[in-house]
Amino acid sequence: MKRILFGFMxxxxxxxxxxxxxxxxxxxxxxxxxxxxxxxxxxxxxTGKAGNSVELQDKAQQEERAIDHDIKQSVAQxxxxxxxxxxxxxxxxxxxxxxxxxxxxxxANYVLGPGDEVVxxxxxxxxxxxxxxxxxxxxxxxxxxxxxRLSGLTxxxxxxxxxxxxxxxxxxxxxxxxxxxxxxxxxNVMGEVSVPGTYTLSAYATVFHAxxxxxxxxxxxxxxxxxxxxxxxxxxxxxxYEYIMNGRLAGNVRLHDNDVIIVGPYESLVDxxxxxxxxxxxxxxKNDNVATILNYAGGFANDAYKGQIRLLRANGDEKTVxxxxxxxxxxxxxxxxxxxxxxxxxxxxxxxxxxxxxxxRPGLYELGKxxxxxxxxxKMAQGLTEDAYPEHAVIHxxxxxxxxxxxxxxxxxxxxxxxxxxxxxxxxxxxIPTEADKTKARTxxxxxxxxxxxxxxxxxxxxxxxxxVQAGGLTDAASTAKVDVSRRILNPSATQAGNEIAKTYTFxxxxxxxxxxxxxxxLQPYDQVxxxxxxxxxxxxxxxxxxxxxxxxxxxxxxxxxxxxxLVKTSGGVSSYAYVKGARIERKMSEDEKLRMKSILKAMxxxxxxxxxxxxxxxxxxxxxxxxxxxxxALAKPxxxxxxxxxxGDKLFIPEYNPTVHISGDVMFPNTVSYxxxxxxxxxxxxxxxxxxxxxKGKTFVVYxxxxxxxxxxxxxxxxxxxxxxxxPDRKGIDLSALVGMGTSLASLATVIVALxx
Numbered sequence: 001m002k003r004i005l006f007g008f009m010x011x012x013x014x015x016x017x018x019x020x021x022x023x024x025x026x027x028x029x030x031x032x033x034x035x036x037x038x039x040x041x042x043x044x045x046x047t048g049k050a051g052n053s054v055e056l057q058d059k060a061q062q063e064e065r066a067i068d069h070d071i072k073q074s075v076a077q078x079x080x081x082x083x084x085x086x087x088x089x090x091x092x093x094x095x096x097x098x099x100x101x102x103x104x105x106x107x108a109n110y111v112l113g114p115g116d117e118v119v120x121x122x123x124x125x126x127x128x129x130x131x132x133x134x135x136x137x138x139x140x141x142x143x144x145x146x147x148x149r150l151s152g153l154t155x156x157x158x159x160x161x162x163x164x165x166x167x168x169x170x171x172x173x174x175x176x177x178x179x180x181x182x183x184x185x186x187x188n189v190m191g192e193v194s195v196p197g198t199y200t201l202s203a204y205a206t207v208f209h210a211x212x213x214x215x216x217x218x219x220x221x222x223x224x225x226x227x228x229x230x231x232x233x234x235x236x237x238x239x240x241y242e243y244i245m246n247g248r249l250a251g252n253v254r255l256h257d258n259d260v261i262i263v264g265p266y267e268s269l270v271d272x273x274x275x276x277x278x279x280x281x282x283x284x285x286k287n288d289n290v291a292t293i294l295n296y297a298g299g300f301a302n303d304a305y306k307g308q309i310r311l312l313r314a315n316g317d318e319k320t321v322x323x324x325x326x327x328x329x330x331x332x333x334x335x336x337x338x339x340x341x342x343x344x345x346x347x348x349x350x351x352x353x354x355x356x357x358x359x360x361r362p363g364l365y366e367l368g369k370x371x372x373x374x375x376x377x378x379k380m381a382q383g384l385t386e387d388a389y390p391e392h393a394v395i396h397x398x399x400x401x402x403x404x405x406x407x408x409x410x411x412x413x414x415x416x417x418x419x420x421x422x423x424x425x426x427x428x429x430x431x432i433p434t435e436a437d438k439t440k441a442r443t444x445x446x447x448x449x450x451x452x453x454x455x456x457x458x459x460x461x462x463x464x465x466x467x468x469v470q471a472g473g474l475t476d477a478a479s480t481a482k483v484d485v486s487r488r489i490l491n492p493s494a495t496q497a498g499n500e501i502a503k504t505y506t507f508x509x510x511x512x513x514x515x516x517x518x519x520x521x522x523l524q525p526y527d528q529v530x531x532x533x534x535x536x537x538x539x540x541x542x543x544x545x546x547x548x549x550x551x552x553x554x555x556x557x558x559x560x561x562x563x564x565x566x567l568v569k570t571s572g573g574v575s576s577y578a579y580v581k582g583a584r585i586e587r588k589m590s591e592d593e594k595l596r597m598k599s600i601l602k603a604m605x606x607x608x609x610x611x612x613x614x615x616x617x618x619x620x621x622x623x624x625x626x627x628x629x630x631x632x633x634a635l636a637k638p639x640x641x642x643x644x645x646x647x648x649g650d651k652l653f654i655p656e657y658n659p660t661v662h663i664s665g666d667v668m669f670p671n672t673v674s675y676x677x678x679x680x681x682x683x684x685x686x687x688x689x690x691x692x693x694x695x696x697k698g699k700t701f702v703v704y705x706x707x708x709x710x711x712x713x714x715x716x717x718x719x720x721x722x723x724x725x726x727x728x729p730d731r732k733g734i735d736l737s738a739l740v741g742m743g744t745s746l747a748s749l750a751t752v753i754v755a756l757x758x
Contacts, residue, residue, distance in 0.1 A: 084280055084281065085219070085269065085280070085281045085282070085283060086244075086278070086280045086281065086282045086283070086296065087223045087240055087241060087244050087283070088216065088217055088219070088221075088223065089216070090216070090240065090244065091208070091211045091212045091214075091215070091216030091217060092215070092216045096212075097209065097212050098206065098208035098209040098211075098212050099209055099212075100202050100204035100205055100206065100209060106155050106178055106179040106182075107155070108154060108155050108156040109154050109155070109156070110154060110155050110179065110182075110203075110204075110254075111152065111153070111154055111256065112134060112150050112151055112152070112153055112154070112155065112158055112179070113134065113138070113151050113152070113183055113185075113203070113256075113257060114134050114135060114136045114137075114138055114151055114183065115133070115134065115182075115183030115184065116133070116134045116179055116181070116182055116183045116203070117131055117132070117133045117134075117179065117180045117181040118131070118132055118133075118134065118140060118150065118158065118177055118178070118179055118180070119131050119177070119178045119179070119180045120132065120142070120162060120166075120175065120176075120177055121175070121176045121177075121178070122166075122170050122173050122174070122175050123173060123174055123175075123176075124170075124173035124174045125170070125171075125173045126170050126173045130142075131180055134150055134151055134183075135147075137151075138150065138151025138152065139151070142165075142166065144169075145165060145166065148161065148162065148165055150162075155177060155178070155179060158177050159175070159176065159177035162175065162177055163175050182202060182203040182204060183203050183257075184200050184201065184202065184203065185200070185201055185202075185203050185205070185255060185256060185257040185258075185259075186198055186199070186200055186201075186257060186258060187199050187201055187205070187210050187255050187257075187258075187259050187260075187261065188258070188259070188260045188261065189210050189211065189213070189214040189261045189263070190260060190261065190262050190263070191221065191261075191262045191263035191264055192217060192218050192220050192221030192222070192263045192264065192265055193211065193214040193215060193216065193217060193218060193221060193263050194214060194215030194216055194217075194218055195214050195215040196214065197214070199213045199214065201213065201255065203254075203255075203257075204254065205254070205255050206249075206252050206253065206254055206255060207226065207228055207236070207238050207251070207252050207253060207255065207261060208238075208243075208252050210255060210261055211226070211261070211263075217263060220265045220266060221263045221264070221265065221266065222263060222264050222265060222266045222267065222283065223239070223240040223241060223266075223283055224239050224240070224241060224266075224267070224283050224284075224285050225237060225239070225264060225267065225285075226238040226239075226240070226251075226261065226262070226263050227261070227262045227264070228251075228253060228255075228259060228260070228261055228262075229259065229260040229261075229262065230256055230258075230259050230260075231258075235253065235259075236251045236252075236253045237251050238251035238252055239251060241283070241296070245295075245296070266283050267283070267284070267285065267286065267336070268283065268284040268285070268286070268288075268334070268335060268336035269281055269282070269283055269284070269336060269337070270282055270284050270293055270334045270335075270336070270337075270338045270339070270340065271338070271339045271340065272293055272294070272297045272339075272340040272341075272342070273339070273340070273341050273342070274304070274340075274341045274342035274343060274344070275300065275301040275303055275304035275305065275342045275343065275344045275345075276294065276297040276298060276299065276300060276301055276304065276342050277297060277298030277299060277300075277301055278296070278297045278298040279297060280297065282296045282297070284334050284336075287333060288333065288334055289329065289330050289331065289332055289333050289334060290309060290311070290324055290328070290329045290330075290332045290334060290340065291329040291330045292334075293334055293340065294309075294329065300342065301342075303344050303345050304342050304343070304344065304345070305342070305343040305344060305345050305346070306326060307325070307326070308323045308324060308325050308326075309323075309324045309329070309340055309341070309342055310322070310323055310324070310340070310341045310343070311324055311332075311334075311338055311339070311340050311341075312338070312339040312340075312341070313335065313337070313338050313339075314337055348427065349364075349426065349427055350426065351366055351367045351368050351426060352364055352365070352366070352367060352426065352427055353365050353367045353371060353377060353424050353425075353426070353427070353428045353429070353430070354428070354429045354430070355377055355378070355381050355429075355430045355431075355432065356429065356430070356431045356432070357388075357393075357431050357432040357433055357434065357437075358384055358385045358387060358388030358389065358390070358432045358433065358434045359378060359381035359382065359383065359384060359385065359388075359432060360381060360382035360383060360384075360385060361380075361381045361382045362381065363381075365377060365380055365381070367424060367425075367426055367428075371424070372423060372424060373421045373422060373423050373424055374409060374411060374414050374421055374422045374424065374430065375414055375415065375421045377424065377430065378411065378415065384411070384415075384432065385434070387434045387435050387436065388432055388433075388434060388435075389432075389433045389434055389435050389437065389438060390410070390411035390412040390415070390432055391410050391411075391412050391413075392408065392410075392433060393408075393409050393410070393411045393430060393431060393432045393433065394406055394407065394408055394409065394430070394431050395407040395409060395422070395424075395428055395429070395430050396428070396429040396430075396431070397425060397427075397428050398427050407422075409422055409430075411432060441457070442457070442458035442525035442526065443455050443456065443457060443458055443525070443526060444456050444457075444458050444462070444467060444523055444525070444526070444527055444528075444529070445526075445527070445528045445529070446467060446468070446471045446528075446529040446530075446531070447528070447529070447530055447531075448478070448529075448530050448531035448532055448533065449474060449475040449477045449478035449479070449531045449532070449533050449534075450468060450471040450472060450473065450474060450475065450478070450531050451471060451472025451473055451474075451475060452471050452472040453471060454471070456470060456471070458523075458525045458526075460522075461522050462522060462523045463521070463522060463523065464483065464485065464507060464521075464523065464529060467523060467529055468529075468531070474509075474531060476537065477533050477534055477537040477539075478531050478532075478533070478534060479531070479532040479533060479534035479535070479537075480508065480509040480510060480534075481508055481532075481534075482506060482508070482532045483506070483507045483508070483509055483529065483530070483531055483532070484504055484505070484506050484507075484529070484530040484532070485504065485505040485506075485507070485523070485527055485528070485529050485530075486502050486503070486504050486527065486528040486530070487502060487503050487504075487505070487524060487526075487527050487528075488502060488524075488526050488527075489501060489502060489503060505521070538560075540556055540557075541556070541557040541648035541649075542554050542555065542556055542557065542648065542649070543555055543557055543562070543567055543646050543647075543648070543649070543650045543651070543652070544650070544651040544652065545567055545568070545571045545651075545652045545653075545654070546651065546652070546653050546654070547578070547583075547652075547653045547654035547655055547656070548574055548575040548577050548578035548579070548654045548655065548656050549568065549571040549572065549573070549574055549575070549578075549654055550571060550572030550573055550574070550575060551571045551572045552571065553571070555567060555570050555571065557646065557648065561645050562645070562646050563634070563638065563639070563643045563644065563645055563646065564585075564629065564631060564634045564635075564643050564644050564646065564652065565634050565635055565638040565639075565643050566638075566646075567646060567652055568631070568635060568652075568654075574654055577656045577657060578654050578655075578656065578657075579654070579655050579656055579657040579658065579705070579719065579720065580631050580632045580635065580654065581630075581631070581632050581704075581705070581706060581718065582654075582655045582658070582704070582705030582706050582719075582720050583629060583631035583652065583653065583654045583655070583705075583706055584626050584627065584628060584629060584652075584653055584705065584706050584707045585626065585627040585629055585644070585646075585650050585651065585652055585653075586624050586625075586626055586627075586650070586651040586653065587624060587625060587626075587627050587647060587649070587650050587651075588623060588624055588647075588649045588650075589622065589623055589624060589625055626707050627644070627707060628704075628706050628707025628708045628709075629642070629644060629706055629707065630642040630706065630708075631652075631654070631706070655705055655720065657719060657720075658705070658719055658720035659674060659675045659719050660672050660673065660674060660675055660719070660720065661673055661674075661675050661684050661717060661719070661720075661721055661722070661723065662721075662722040662723070663684050663685060663687065663688035663722070663723045663725075664722060664723070664724055664725075665692075665695070665700075665723075665724045665725035665726060665727065666691065666692035666693075666694055666695040666696070666725045666726065666727040667685060667688040667689060667690065667691060667692055667695070667725050668688060668689025668690050668691075668692055669688050669689040670688060671687060671688045671689075673687045673688075675717070675718075675719045675720075679717060680716075680717065681700060681702065681717060681723060684717060684723050685700070685723065685725065691725060692725070692727070694727045694728045695725050695726075695727060695728075696725070696726045696727065696728050697725070699711070699725075699726045700723065700724070700725050700726070701723075701724055701726075702715055702717065702721050702722070702723055702724070703721060703722045703724060704718055704720070704721045705718075705719075705720040705721060
């Protein structure tokens with residue numbers, strides 16, 4: 001385990017990588033249900049029951065499964081996790097609140113009550129306007145007349161009473177009464193609504209507005225039988241479907257103070273699915289029939305089969321299917337839990353033939369008038385195209401059991417009169433091939449240094465030059481000295497396999513044209529053309545120098561073997577503040593290096609737990625790593641082993657002189673102190689308070705600015721370096737997840753020379 005820890009720390013420091021682990025999951029579920037049945041009128045009835053024989057029992061079970069698949073599955077599409085009941089969302093829309101309009105004249109039938117403010121306007125011989133609020137006792141007090149009771153009267157009735165009471169004084173004047181401000185009322189909404197309770201509403205509010213305020217009807221509430229009670233007496237019954245279907249507001253009365261709205265449970269829910277305009281679940285009333293729910297669903301869709309509707313009903317402990325004909329739609333009553341299915345029309349024709357392929361107007365044609373045979377069909381389709389291959393046309397004909405039969409016909413002989421005409425049958429499909437259909441699609445392939453490599457359609461008499469132009473022409477990296485063509489060896493008369501599988505031709509290009517081409521050499525189907533990359537082509541490569549160089553920045557590599565000393569020389573040398581010993585290189589990690597590091601991590605994890613193996617699979621390595629170098633020796637002796645050959649993308653960093661030493665790890669007080677020439681490792685550890693309780697003193701190591709590493713006693717302390725004291729692991733050991741975290745931390749502090757820089 002100790003060897004794994006030390007090896008992993010060095011590997012992570014070398015790469016400067018980081019780890020990242022992630023995971024996730026999700027879950028989903030759903031259900032469905034059917035209800036009960038009570039009775040019916042005249043119907044056609046089919047039931048699946050178990051008989052005395054196993055054969056009858058199996059047949060009944062198969063019938064039941066077929067019914068479930070054909071009807072119940074379609075209905076389930078409407079139900080989903082929570083079936084959608086028609087009309088239930090009407091009180092949940094933000095755009096439809098049913099809020100009363102307060103900017104209209106007071107309706108003459110508005111009933112006054114305590115809190116309303118009435119305006120008495122006298123005009124004519126006398127001009128006078130006063131506003132009075134109806135008191136809790138239901139009266140307004142007019143000076144000179146005393147209290148006048150208005151509560152419980154409509155606006156029209158109040159106007160009549162005031163005219164009668166005040167008219168003696170204002171005989172030559174006219175009088176009108178209006179409401180300037182309405183009172184608030186409290187209404188109780190009970191039963192199957194989302195939020196039952198008491199609501200304070202405008203006195204103009206109706207039943208619909210109260211239901212909206214209560215959050216609408218819940219999944220078991222009725223839309224067809226909403227009751228309004230006033231003073232213990234039922235005053236209205238609301239059927240929301242009347243409003244949705246016909247725009248009628250009957251029953252949607254204006255509410256009074258202390259009215260009670262009761263929403264009971266639904267009486268009957270029925271599903272209708274299939275070829276209707278609005279497949280959904282509908283709430284039905286007693287004595288509603290199939291025609292009613294069909295009307296609610298918008299009627300038949302344009303592709304519906306109208307001959308019959310199938311209905312699935314739960315009858316106690318078994319299911320029953322009814323086939324309902326057109327003349328039974330109004331007499332057949334639906335019941336709670338019924339599921340109806342309207343089938344689509346059959347996907348077949350009664351008078352159709354089809355022609356495909358090499359005619360000018362392929363498609364469907366009517367059989368029976370002008371089209372009865374092959375000759376008349378070709379004539380109706382405007383004749384054969386120029387590339388037709390009519391000698392081998394075929395007719396696909398359906399047998400009585402709806403399986404296909406293929407009939408070969410020579411249309412050319414039929415049209416020329418050398419063969420009798422063939423009479424067509426319903427749903428015949430005639431296919432007339434083209435010359436190109438005789439063989440499968442033929443292609444050419446080009447790869448290598450062209451603008452658009454890939455597979456292209458074959459064309460006769462095409463040359464290599466034509467094909468290269470079709471592929472967008474040559475790239476700058478293309479070699480004109482070597483263009484290869486690989487060709488299949490075709491030997492249809494061979495009786496045994498040969499060793500040679502392809503033949504290769506090599507050509508030279510100049511200005512896009514072949515030099516000394518083979519006479520009459522044209523590309524053949526399935527030829528593969530390879531345009532090679534020129535060995536003398538190299539795209540520009542750049543390296544970067546930063547820090548204490550005279551002219552830091554990006555430089556082009558003029559040679560493949562450009563070295564450290566060459567880059568420093570090209571950049572004008574180093575400044576007087578440069579600390580050459582601390583220089584290091586940041587290098588991009590190649591894909592091959594990433595694979596090698598993954599292999600190292602997996603090999604280490606193999607010696608540990610299964611949990612560690614999972615962590616290794618999720619480690620994400622960094623894109624760069626640091627390379628430890630000795631720039632001082634490289635500049636002193638250019639071309640020596642320390643004078644590394646650079647790689648495209650390398651970044652050379654030359655730091656300025658840093659006269660400090662950093663101490664970290666398992667010490668009492670990690671610290672940064674001044675560099676003192678000649679002092680050893682122990683001196684700097686003492687400057688950090690000495691070793692910690694779990695310090696591994698013998699494993700102390702030093703990381704230098706240039707990326708080199710030395711263990712305790714093997715190297716001297718230099719400016720800018722870091723002394724690291726490892727800790728002893730817990731007795732239970734450290735798994736690879738802890739190593740990943742430790743390696744990541746160490747990699748951010750130091751770098752080392754790695755074998756990957758070879």
